[in-house]
Amino acid sequence: MERRTFLRTCAFAGGAAGVARALAQARAGQPVKAYPRARLVDEYGDPIRAKRLVAHRNYLFNFPYAGTPCFLLSLGRPAAPAEWVAGDGRRHGWDGGVGPGRAIVAYSAICAHKLAYPAKEISFIRYQERESPTARGGVIHCCAEHSIYDPAAGAKVVGGPAPQPLAAVVLEYDTRTDGLAAVGTAGVEQFDAFFAKYEFKLGIDHGTGGAQRPVGATTACREMAQVCRQTVQC
Numbered sequence: 646m647e648r649r650t651f652l653r654t655c656a657f658a659g660g661a662a663g664v665a666r667a668l669a670q671a672r673a674g675q676p677v678k679a680y681p682r683a684r685l686v687d688e689y690g691d692p693i694r695a696k697r698l699v700a701h702r703n704y705l706f707n708f709p710y711a712g713t714p715c716f717l718l719s720l721g722r723p724a725a726p727a728e729w730v731a732g733d734g735r736r737h738g739w740d741g742g743v744g745p746g747r748a749i750v751a752y753s754a755i756c757a758h759k760l761a762y763p764a765k766e767i768s769f770i771r772y773q774e775r776e777s778p779t780a781r782g783g784v785i786h787c788c789a790e791h792s793i794y795d796p797a798a799g800a801k802v803v804g805g806p807a808p809q810p811l812a813a814v815v816l817e818y819d820t821r822t823d824g825l826a827a828v829g830t831a832g833v834e835q836f837d838a839f840f841a842k843y844e845f846k847l848g849i850d851h852g853t854g855g856a857q858r859p860v861g862a863t864t865a866c867r868e869m870a871q872v873c874r875q876t877v878q879c
Contacts, residue, residue: 712856727799
């Protein structure tokens with residue numbers, strides 16, 4: 646069942662609270678945290694279309710807060726469901742990719758090691774299609790400390806010091822409109838530590854407290870080159 650249908654069924658069962666409970670119970674013992682739904686749109690406010698995403702290209706959007714960046718990736722191949730035990734000792738699960746060929750995934754772009762993220766000035770973390778001297782191709786590589794994640798397997802750690810996968814963003818895909826929306830997260834979030842570590846910088850970029858505001862009904866999704874002035878290659 647596509648997640649949009651699943652969520653609609655849950656909403657009939659108990660409204661917004663029912664959706665949150667159903668999401669949390671969707672995988673037994675594998676919690677999913679529900680957030681207010683945010684449609685992915687481009688810089689002009691038009692809905693992002695899954696079939697128009699360029700495979701292997703880095704796209705960024707903010708969710709669930711105005712200052713928390715996320716990757717949107719079209720991998721060009723199916724991304725299967727995954728399960729893991731994270732640093733918090735709890736068992737987590739992820740339902741895999743969505744959209745055409747189940748190839749579209751989204752993850753928090755905050756590294757699980759030392760919280761490197763795509764800032765306006767520079768990004769040390771990115772998805773890389775091709776193999777490099779320090780990592781295989783088709784991975785998310787944080788060049789700050791060389792943590793490497795596999796986006797086709799729930800962003801599990803495949804190299805470097807990261808203690809756990811990146812938090813996955815739960816996507817809703819509408820087969821009728823080819824649209825995408827973010828509705829929650831799966832795995833261990835880094836948001837509190839991120840806000841504490843970068844409080845001063847986030848205050849400059851978003852205003853006092855602005856980084857912690859919910860994104861609202863829509864969130865702009867753009868290519869990384871439009872967001873970050875420089876991307877470190879390693």
